[in-house]
Amino acid sequence: MEALRVLELYSGIGGMHQALRESQIPARVVAAIDVNTVANEVYKYNFPHTQLLPKTIEGVTIEEFDRLSFNMVLMSPPCQPFTRIGLQGDVTDPRTKSFLYFLDILPRLQKLPTYILLENVKGFEVSSTRDLLIQTIENCGFQYQEFLLSPTSLGIPNSRLRYFLIAKLQSEPLSFQAPGQVLMEFPKFESEYPQEHAVHEEQTTEEKKVELNICFDSNTQHSQKEAFLFKLETAEEIARKFQQDSDLSVQMLKDFLEDDIDMNQYFLPPESLLRYALLLDIVKPTCRRSTCFTKGYGRYIEGTGSVLQTSEDVQIESIYKSLTGLSQEEKITKLLMLKLRYFTPKEIANLLGFPPEFGFPEKIGVKQRYRLLGNSLNVHVVAKLIKILCGKL
Template sequence: MEPLRVLELYSGIGGMHQALRESCVPAHVVAAIDVNTVANEVYKYNFPHTLLLAKTIEGITLEEFDSLSFNMILMSPPCQPFTRIGLQGDKTDPRASSFLYLLNILPRLQKLPKYILLENVKGFEVSSTRDLLIQTIENCGFQYQEFLLSPTSLGIPNSRLRYFLIAKLQSEPLPFQVPGQVLMEFPKIGSENPQTHAVDTEKKIEPNICQHGSTRCSGKETVLFKLETTKEIDRKHQQDSDLSVQTLKDFLEHDIDVNKYLLPPKLLQRYALILDIVRPTCRRSVCFTKGYGSFVEGTGSVLQTAEDVQIENIYKSLSNLSEEEKITKLLMLKLRYFTPKEIANLLGFPPEFGFPEKITVKQRYRLLGNSLNVHIVAKLIKILYE
């Protein structure tokens, strides 16, 4: 069978390309297209033999698209028009224009691709851009299914809920297709068991192995000593008790200069009460965004590397101390950022994936925050192809 000819749009650092490799589907990336010059440096470094076009999608004519004669599109269009924290401008956001251009081109191609896979943020599924996408692919004769999936459903200790669409050019529905529904789990393939993304609330909770320092539960009493709700704390306990998920230590680097990644005293002083702190034995971490390492709130978890220090005792002792004493206490936790390599590991990039030396740590965080989970996409490519 001829290998698939794949067009990778908004290629970034190559998460889709990596997923294609992992899926073991016979395929060849005919071209990758992205306008981000730093991301393109990383892409070239890891996929030196792929044709990489550093141009906007609107800058590619219908004829040029036709000349690539691809039969699969993998894409991750800009998510800013649809994010929770953005302006949610949807179709009116200038950053959506390249995708709208693409939807206009698709029906006019000489030969339609057989497969499409798209990734975006949660929120895309309720946008008018999504409605236009569905209308376009239905008119072209595609059968499709939408998903909201997080890496935790594959046993990866990182929450990163994302929207996915897979579409196939055929007249009969996909075997697992549920029209009008966004699935929260992978469909069964053959004899496989479905993997649910949600933590089963009926699941018996094992003793909590990771004391992530948000609470102490004695009987029904929950002790709050950080800016968290009881509900958040219960959710974290539940995540840490889910033995189907690996512990973070499986994803950590061991030969790093820890001092390079320690949180500075000033940050500790200002943000101590809102940090999401995890330990190597935890089975969870929050979504790493492109602001990780530059901003603190909501950009990703930090790691407590002092193993013998009880976080609870540290936090409880803070209230009567001077600012200087508080910092001294907090420094005992040895809190550090995850390294770019560790975040890449959690995102499913293989050990050989790397960055050119000239790409700064800040740039690496930014690029990874804009990337996707490789394992999830690999599994969806397989499902789509089979």
């Protein structure tokens, strides 16, 4: 096929661009547009030859869009107007303005793009903004399909449930199209391996409220009755997590961890251990799951992502059971035995599917890296959707 001319909107650190590369679809990103100056530095560091426009979407005129002559649009509009922990301002949120501007521009372009791929948070699928998007692309003649997908469906031990829409300008329905449905798994094709499995709703930890968990070592048999229940954690949740860790189609976390680096800066400080001991989502390298990493990781504890127990020979149940009645100093001493640390930015990038050569400029600090990665997407999931959209699966 002739190389596609791709427009990347809300380009961030380049997750869409990276997915396009991974898909191996002949393509060139003719322009990337983002207003975030720090994200743009990371983008330029990794894609130095791509035209990057540091401006708002609404700062681009229809004439400028036409001159780019693109036939594919990849975009991940701001998710804050639709996230469950936000105000859910939807179309009234100022951060939606740029996307509404693009929807207004789209039908008036000299030449419509052939392909569109959009990513956002779960919650977007029930928004008024989504309804306007669907109305716009239907009026333009696109066939489309919506998905809610998590990387666990590709064997990646990280729950990151996200909304996706793929659309193609054609009169015939897509071969896998399910009108009115939001699919919870990738469509199946004869060329694919049978061992690929669907997204299981019980595996999407984002769907749960902030939960406290324990990872059972895959070599240890624990029954539901034997499990020690943490505050806010039910026996049902523990059983579900144990089931996740028993799913051999998902890789272990240790395959994504860094070796031979100084971990001292990543260990949780004593005051955090004491204050948030019962709110930590703790996993071991042998686990096959981790919760969604958000932009607040490294700054906040509650609900921002899993922490890693690096002292694997210490039984977490015995540590927690022994805390009752201890002084604060004694509790800290016990908790420090677990050697709990944050995942490094590189490890999170690995879980998100960024390749080994992907990096950050040295001046970008650790907390800035966490923030940028928390706003990014899973490269492998998007790469597969691009191949499906272009008929290469």
